[in-house]
Amino acid sequence: MAKIPALCSLVPNMMVHSVETSVQFYQKTLGFEQVMTVPESAPYDWAMLKQGEVTLMLQKVDSFSEEVPKFKDQEPxxxxxxxxxxxxxxxxxxxxxxxxxxxxxxxxxxxxxxxxxxxxxxxxxxxxxxxxxxxxx
The missing domain is CATH 3.10.180.10 (2,3-Dihydroxybiphenyl 1,2-Dioxygenase, domain 1)
Known part of the structure; x- marks a missing residue:
């Protein structure tokens, strides 16, 4: 049996109503820093945030459900x-x-x-x- 490669990290990609609102919450409430956004200026479809060793990704509902169709009719x-x-x-x-x-x-x-x-x-x-x-x- 082939050796299973080691897993290096787990980064949740969270479906959100508003990337901007969520980015503000994580920055102001918990001190996260914005690492990257798509597109580069608002309104965003996706963002990556980091605080210490914790990384989170936030993705707008329509963009998220397009990428993962099983979430099409679900709420964040x-x-x-x-x-x-x-x-x-x-x-x-x-x-x-x-x-x-x-x-x-x-x-x-x-x-x-x-x-x-x-x-x-x-x-x-x-x-x-x-x-x-x-x-x-």
């Missing part, structure tokens, strides 16, 4: 969470409280020894931010 959002590791859930939480972001779950410790917070982006995607903690108490 997903039955998954985008789980991102941070160095301080508490600092991020303090920052998020000053914004209009919808907080889905306040900071909490889990049985698997992570401290987490969950928020929702403008298209309904659930973003979870986590850091390792000593115990669940």
């Amino acid at each position: 959002s997903a039955s998954l969470t985008l789980y991102m590791i941070t160095d301080s859930v508490d600092t991020l939480y303090a920052h998020l409280q000053k914004t209009k972001v919808k907080i889905l779950k306040e900071p909490h410790k889990t049985f698997y020894r992570m401290k987490e917070i969950a928020i929702e982006d403008p298209d309904g995607y659930t973003l979870v931010f986590a850091e390792a903690c000593e115990d669940e108490n």
Whole structure:
């Protein structure tokens, strides 16, 4: 059997109503930087953003459903969470409280020894931010 090549990274491509609105949200709320857009000036069909080691792609509904026809009659959002590791859930939480972001779950410790917070982006995607903690108490 042939050896399966190593996977190097996972970059979600998220279907959104407005690339501009989503880019603004990720930049202002979470400090992402715009890496690339198509076209180069607004209105955009697609954008790539980066913050630390996390990369996201955002693609407008019509462009996305043209590329992946099975999404033609679907709304943005997903039955998954985008789980991102941070160095301080508490600092991020303090920052998020000053914004209009919808907080889905306040900071909490889990049985698997992570401290987490969950928020929702403008298209309904659930973003979870986590850091390792000593115990669940």
